[in-house]
Amino acid sequence: MRLILEKRAETPLALRVASPLLAVGLTLVSAVIIFALMGHDPWRALHIYFVMPLSDSWGLQEVAVKATPLVLISVGLALCYQSNNWNIGAEGQFLMGAMAGGWLAVATHGAPQGPWLFPAMLAAGAVGGALFALIPAVLKTRVGANEILTSLMLVYVAELLLDWLVRGPWRDPMGFNMPQTVTFSPSAVVPLLLDGGRLNLGTPIALLVVAVMAILVGRTLKGFEIKLVGEAPRAARFAGFSEKRLTWTVFAISGALAGLAGILEAAGTVRMLQPGLSPGYGFTAIIVAFLGRLNPVGCLVAGVFLAVTFIGGENAQIMLRLPLDVTRVFQGLLLFFVLACDTLLLYRVRLVGRAVA
Amino acid sequence: MDIADTQPIPLVAAERIVKRFGALTANDHVDLAVMPGEVHALLGENGAGKSTLVKMLYGLLQPDEGRILWQGRPVTLVGPRAARALGIGMVFQHFSLFEALTVAENVALALDGAGKLDDVAARLAEVSRAYGLPLDPKREVWQLSVGERQRIEIVRCLMQDPKLLILDEPTSVLTPQEAEGLFATLERIRAEGRAVLYISHKLEEVRRICEAATVLRHGKVVARCDPRAETAASLAAMMVGTEIGQVRHDAAEPTGPVRLSIRGLSLPPPEAHGVALRDISLDLHGGEILGIAGVAGNGQGELFAALSGETLAPREEQVTIDGAAVGRRGINARRKRGAAFVPEERLGHAAAPRLALSENALAAGHATNGFVRGGFLDRGRMLGWVDAVTQRFDVRKGPRDPEARALSGGNLQKFVVGREILREPGVLVVAQPTWGVDAGAAQLIRQALVDLARGGAAVLVISQDLDELLEIADRIAVIFHGRLSAPLPVRGLTRERLGLLMGGA
Numbered sequence: 112m113r114l115i116l117e118k119r120a121e122t123p124l125a126l127r128v129a130s131p132l133l134a135v136g137l138t139l140v141s142a143v144i145i146f147a148l149m150g151h152d153p154w155r156a157l158h159i160y161f162v163m164p165l166s167d168s169w170g171l172q173e174v175a176v177k178a179t180p181l182v183l184i185s186v187g188l189a190l191c192y193q194s195n196n197w198n199i200g201a202e203g204q205f206l207m208g209a210m211a212g213g214w215l216a217v218a219t220h221g222a223p224q225g226p227w228l229f230p231a232m233l234a235a236g237a238v239g240g241a242l243f244a245l246i247p248a249v250l251k252t253r254v255g256a257n258e259i260l261t262s263l264m265l266v267y268v269a270e271l272l273l274d275w276l277v278r279g280p281w282r283d284p285m286g287f288n289m290p291q292t293v294t295f296s297p298s299a300v301v302p303l304l305l306d307g308g309r310l311n312l313g314t315p316i317a318l319l320v321v322a323v324m325a326i327l328v329g330r331t332l333k334g335f336e337i338k339l340v341g342e343a344p345r346a347a348r349f350a351g352f353s354e355k356r357l358t359w360t361v362f363a364i365s366g367a368l369a370g371l372a373g374i375l376e377a378a379g380t381v382r383m384l385q386p387g388l389s390p391g392y393g394f395t396a397i398i399v400a401f402l403g404r405l406n407p408v409g410c411l412v413a414g415v416f417l418a419v420t421f422i423g424g425e426n427a428q429i430m431l432r433l434p435l436d437v438t439r440v441f442q443g444l445l446l447f448f449v450l451a452c453d454t455l456l457l458y459r460v461r462l463v464g465r466a467v468a
Numbered sequence: 469m470d471i472a473d474t475q476p477i478p479l480v481a482a483e484r485i486v487k488r489f490g491a492l493t494a495n496d497h498v499d500l501a502v503m504p505g506e507v508h509a510l511l512g513e514n515g516a517g518k519s520t521l522v523k524m525l526y527g528l529l530q531p532d533e534g535r536i537l538w539q540g541r542p543v544t545l546v547g548p549r550a551a552r553a554l555g556i557g558m559v560f561q562h563f564s565l566f567e568a569l570t571v572a573e574n575v576a577l578a579l580d581g582a583g584k585l586d587d588v589a590a591r592l593a594e595v596s597r598a599y600g601l602p603l604d605p606k607r608e609v610w611q612l613s614v615g616e617r618q619r620i621e622i623v624r625c626l627m628q629d630p631k632l633l634i635l636d637e638p639t640s641v642l643t644p645q646e647a648e649g650l651f652a653t654l655e656r657i658r659a660e661g662r663a664v665l666y667i668s669h670k671l672e673e674v675r676r677i678c679e680a681a682t683v684l685r686h687g688k689v690v691a692r693c694d695p696r697a698e699t700a701a702s703l704a705a706m707m708v709g710t711e712i713g714q715v716r717h718d719a720a721e722p723t724g725p726v727r728l729s730i731r732g733l734s735l736p737p738p739e740a741h742g743v744a745l746r747d748i749s750l751d752l753h754g755g756e757i758l759g760i761a762g763v764a765g766n767g768q769g770e771l772f773a774a775l776s777g778e779t780l781a782p783r784e785e786q787v788t789i790d791g792a793a794v795g796r797r798g799i800n801a802r803r804k805r806g807a808a809f810v811p812e813e814r815l816g817h818a819a820a821p822r823l824a825l826s827e828n829a830l831a832a833g834h835a836t837n838g839f840v841r842g843g844f845l846d847r848g849r850m851l852g853w854v855d856a857v858t859q860r861f862d863v864r865k866g867p868r869d870p871e872a873r874a875l876s877g878g879n880l881q882k883f884v885v886g887r888e889i890l891r892e893p894g895v896l897v898v899a900q901p902t903w904g905v906d907a908g909a910a911q912l913i914r915q916a917l918v919d920l921a922r923g924g925a926a927v928l929v930i931s932q933d934l935d936e937l938l939e940i941a942d943r944i945a946v947i948f949h950g951r952l953s954a955p956l957p958v959r960g961l962t963r964e965r966l967g968l969l970m971g972g973a
Contacts, residue, residue, distance in 0.1 A: 118489075332830075332840045339831055343820035348778050349811060350831040351800035 116458040130456055131402050131409075134448035135416070141444050151431055159430055160423030172308040174418045176380055179317045180205070180372035180389075182414035184396035186324045187365030189405040193328075194341040194361050200247060200262030201369040202393025203269035204240040208370020209377035210273055211239025213384045216299035217281050217292050224298040232299060232374055240370015241363045243269065248362035252355040258362075266393070274386050281384065291385040301379030313375035320368065324407040337361060369393060390421070391439075398446040401453075417442065477540040479504045479663045480525060480556070480632055486533035487520050492877065494520040496687040497534070502632065502680075507654060507664045509674040509695055512684035513707055513764050513932050518667050521684070522634050525665070526558045527551040552580060557625030558634040563617050565609045572605035575624045596623050599653050615646035622653065633657060634665045639673060651677055671700040671763070671971055683707060701967025704763065705934070720942055721957060724754030727926035728807070728895045729788045733781055735774060743767040743950045745774060750945070750952060752895065752926040757917060758955060759941030760930045763970050767950035768899065768930050769812065775897045775928070776809040777802045789895055800835035806894035808832075810885050810901065812930075814877065818884040821873035825865075826850040828872050829857070829887055836891060853890070861886035862912065878909030885913050889920055896920060899930040914940050934966060948972045 139157070146153040164170040184201045191198040212232035219228060246265060250256040274290070283293040301311040328334040340347040340357050347354060372392065377384055399417050403409030424438030478501035487495040494517045502508045512518045523529040525536065527545030535542050538554050545551045548558075565574050572589035579588065589605040596603040601619040609617065618638065625633055639647040654664060654677055668674055674681060675695045683691040683706045691706040698706075729752065735745040745767055752758050762768060773779040774787070781787050781795035788794065789805040799809070809832075811817040819828045830839050830850050839850050854869060861882040865875055872880060885901060901917065902910035918940055921927045930947075931937050937944050943955040946969035953969055 330845055331843050332834055332845060333843065335827065335830060335834075335845065339820055339823065339827075342822055343816050345813070345817040346820040346828075346831055349776070349799065349809070349817055351777075351798050351803075351835065 113462075115461050116454070117461055119457060119459050122456045126456055127404065130452040131404060131413070131449060133455075134402065134445060134452045137448045137452075138441060138445045141448075142441060145437070145440070149433070149437075151433070156427065156431060156433075159426045161419060163426050164419045164422035169308065170422060172305070172310040173422050174415060175314045176309050176311070176418075177421045178411075178414045178418035179313045180376050180392045181396050181399050181417055182317045182411050183320060183372035183375070184365075184369045184393060185399035185403060185410040185414055186321060186407050187361075187368035188396055188400040189403065189407065189410055190324070190328070190337055190361045191365045192341075192400060193405050194337045194357055195344070196248070196251075196358050196361050197259045198244065198247070198262050198362060198365055199259050199397065200244070200265050200393070201365065201396055202389060202391065203262070203266035204244045204366040204369035205373035205376070205389055205393045206266075206269040206273050207243040207366075208236035208240035208373030209384060209388055210269075210276065210373075211370065212236030212374030213292065213295075213377050214281075216295045216378065217384070219299070220293050220296060224296060226298065228298050229301070229378070232378055233371060236370045236374025237367040238370070240373060241367040244362045244366020244369070245359060248359045252358055270386075273384065273388070277384055277386060283383075289385075292383045295378055295382045299378060300382055301375055309380060311375075311379045313372075313379050316371070316375065318411075320371075321407045321411050328407060333360075369396075395421075395442055398442055398449070401446060401449045417445075476503070478502055478537070479506075479539060480665075481537040481540075482521065482525065482531075482534065483537065484534040485521065485524060485531045485536070487517075487524065487529060488532055493687050495524075495531070498684070498687070498689055500682050500689070502663050502665055504631070504663055505658060505661045506680055507658055507666055507678045509678035509681035510665060510667045510684065511671075511674060511681050511695075511703065511707055516684040516707075517687040518684055519636065520687075522558070522636065522665065522667060525551070526556060526634060549580060552628055552630075555629070555631035556634065557628055557630035557632070559618065559621045559625055559636065559638060561636045561638075563621055565617055565620060567610040568608065570606055570608050571603055571612075571620055574609060574620060575605075575627065578624055579627060591627060592623060595627050599623070599626060599656055600649070601653055613646075615649070618646075618650075622650075626657070630662065632663045632665060634667070636667045638666075639668070639670060647673070671695075671703045674703065675700065699967070700971035701964045704967045704970055705963060707763075720756070722753035722756040722942060724756065724924065724926070726751045727754045727790055728752040728775075728897075728928065730775070731786050731788075733774060733786050735770065735779060735781070738770060738773070738779065743770055745770050746950045748774075748950075748952045750955075752928055754894070754924050754926050755921055756942040757921045757927040757929055757940050759937035759944040759958075760928065760947055760952070761934060761937055761944055761966055761970060762932065762947035764932055766947050768932075768947060770950070771947065771952075772809075772811060772897065772899045772930060776811070803832075803836050808888035808891055808893035808896050810888055810896070810898040812899035812903065814880050814884060815873060819872040819880060822871055824869045824871055825854045825875075825883060826869050828883075829853045832884075832887055833891070853887070857883055857886040857890055860890065861916070878905035881905045882909055882913060885916065889916055892923075893920075893925060895926045895928075897928045897930075900933075901929060901931065902933065902936060910936075934963060938963070946970055 142157065143153040146156040164174055184205060188198060188201055212235045215228065215232045215235055243265065247258040247262040250261050251258040277290045277292055281292045283291055301313055304310045304312065336352045336357060339350060340352060340354055344354060377388060381388055395417055399410055399413045403413035420438055420441055424435055427433040428435055480502050482498060482500040485495050485498045498521055500521065510518050520529065524531050527547045527550050536545060543554065572585060572592055575592050576585050576588040592605050601623055603616065603619055603623060638650060657664060666678055675698065678695050681693050681695045682689055685707065695703060730748055730750045733745055733748040737744045743766060748771065774781060777797060777799040784795045785793040786795040789802060789807050792805055794802050794805060815821045820831065826847065834840050837853060839846055851869060857863060863879050863883045863886065865879060875883065885898065888896060901913050914936065917927055917929065929937065929941060938958060941958050943957055944961060944966065945955040946953045946966065948970065949972065
């Protein structure tokens with residue numbers, strides 16, 4: 112007896128929805144096993160991980176704050192991945208956006224600032240991220256360099272640049288030699304939405320971006336172009352679409368969104384630039400994009416789910432003394448299961464008897 | 469060697485082999501027998517099922533039905549390793565070599581139980597000398613010509629001491645001189661009592677070196693013959709088929725205005741294995757169907773891309789549509805001038821397999837059909853278009869707007885042809901309009917092309933199906949090695965004459 116995979120003629124809609132849910136289910140099963148092996152009561156651990164973050168206002172706000180960058184970045188990555196452009200460097204574009212926008216805050220610190228500053232920082236962040244993302248795009252279309260490698264390697268460039276800036280030219284002179292910039296002044300900070308929490312304007316911005324992207328993908332010719340280039344490149348050429356120009360477009364959009372997420376994080380949550388600005392949002396967003404089926408609304412749902420694991424991981428660290436790496440393991444397992452379950456969309460699994468000679 | 473005994477047991481035999489890919493039957497009860505010491509040709513057009521068959525003989529695919537016999541015994545080839553263990557070696561059309569490694573390293577990597585590198589290099593040198601395939605084991609692959617790379621693959625196979633060597637279109641990548649060298653090597657291999665299964669659609673070559681041939685068409689064996697006793701024309705006829713259709717059409721000399729014209733178009737090959745277009749000139753008149761015949765791989769795909777604008781001409785005036793120069797304009801500019809195109813490959817080129825029909829209508833019609841307003845899609849219009857094509861061209865499908873891959877070949881072909889004809893184009897360029905579709909769909913499509921031309925449009929049909937061209941075309945030109953012959957009126961044109969032109973005479 113052996114298992115074979117048989118190509119499906121058509122993928123039922125129910126299965127498209129069921130596949131990411133199955134992946135989440137398998138991740139939870141793995142979580143139970145891991146918790147049990149680590150000597151914890153799995154049910155209590157699951158409760159701490161996945162229920163507690165959603166059970167009070169503070170937790171919900173934290174989830175929204177964490178989900179915002181994940182959703183922003185993943186929506187852009189989804190465009191790239193749909194069109195077969197493998198941008199793995201959102202983490203670097205995120206940091207570049209934070210630096211470009213943060214530069215405005217640092218440069219004007221102590222000088223007269225106006226209400227123009229915050230929108231200008233957002234714009235600078237988006238432009239910074241977009242320009243940084245265009246490097247792998249141009250390298251791909253001009254010299255055929257693999258964008259997976261170049262975009263990934265540029266993450267380290269951005270990380271080291273930030274590290275140098277906050278230890279060198281941008282270091283806070285009053286900061287006791289800590290590697291960080293000055294704390295941004297009030298007009299350079301993302302406005303808060305509620306008293307007594309950290310929920311800020313970034314979250315509605317992310318929701319707006321999701322709505323705009325959903326329309327772009329579902330209702331415009333550009334969205335169709337992205338889909339067609341990814342599905343069937345030759346058919347896209349037959350439709351008269353330029354693969355090259357599209358590569359630049361999707362990299363620029365996803366870089367801009369990652370950069371926007373970066374400056375929102377720097378000016379909203381952290382309120383300064385420092386080396387540990389991102390807990391790996393740019394990489395986690397890759398998981399979000401796939402879990403969300405490369406669909407903007409899907410990315411929103413998946414982003415919230417992944418944010419829960421971040422908060423749950425922090426809870427578990429405090430209450431169960433579990434290392435934060437366990438959260439990384441879950442996120443990795445989740446991506447693994449999402450991709451594995453996608454096989455079920457294209458293939459049917461069948462058990463057959465051995466072929467007789 | 470035990471294969472030298474005189475019993476008439478085939479070295480390898482395929483019996484009633486069936487292989488299906490989804491709705492397509494790539495091999496339909498195929499029988500093949502290769503005798504020891506024989507150079508056996510497997511002939512057929514692209515898509516006839518040759519590669520599928522040999523992949524099963526080499527263990528890369530498993531047959532759905534039927535069985536494979538090795539020296540009279542049924543065998544199951546679970547993979548290439550099992551095939552090699554029996555004594556089957558295969559040289560693929562596209563090589564699998566590591567450019568940065570040396571010849572010896574490449575051979576050692578692929579050899580089952582290779583042993584030490586020095587031993588491999590020594591054996592390699594010995595084998596390459598014995599077969600007249602000079603190779604330096606220490607050279608790195610990136611420095612080698614295509615012919616030399618093929619030698620590596622052949623030597624690699626010979627070092628396994630195979631009883632059967634399968635060569636997949638070996639000369640398609642070789643210069644004529646390199647091909648001569650290969651033929652001499654094949655002579656030696658045959659003289660040692662080894663059998664060769666030689667896949668090709670180059671007829672002269674097959675007549676010269678093969679003593680038996682099996683001809684495939686649409687996945688079925690249509691003929692077995694001794695190619696030395698045939699002519700290139702008769703072999704071509706076997707390959708492309710001789711069924712008779714019943715489309716109503718009277719061939720006529722062109723009288724309408726020139727609607728599409730090409731002047732002195734030369735283009736380099738788009739990729740390593742592509743064909744260069746050489747000095748192509750052509751006038752296509754309104755009201756006529758001009759057929760372009762030719763054996764596969766003589767530049768048909770490249771010509772289609774140059775006409776559609778997927779490849780741009782060097783100069784603007786080299787391609788004109790209704791008098792307007794469009795050589796440097798892309799496919800949508802040409803569509804706006806009234807041209808329409810149907811590529812040869814249905815899935816992947818004409819249509820995106822996993823997108824709905826309405827989206828496939830959008831792909832070809834977004835510049836001309838009013839599907840897009842202010843950047844936004846008008847899904848109602850797209851669906852309306854699908855309905856109109858469905859009704860007029862009798863496209864049979866389950867749901868109203870299924871994915872393209874859910875349609876049968878014939879119905880999808882009716883859709884991609886109908887999608888263009890419904891626009892009432894002034895110029896229609898269509899490649900292989902009825903390839904692999906059922907007789908009913910083929911008849912409908914051909915009639916639609918004839919009716920379109922009768923309405924004043926200029927229609928260019930690139931096809932390898934001679935019967936189709938003789939049935940619907942007014943004039944036929946032949947493409948050979950990227951050159952286009954002068955068009956000949958169909959009246960008084962014989963299959964033999966065309967066969968000679970297709971063979972390059």
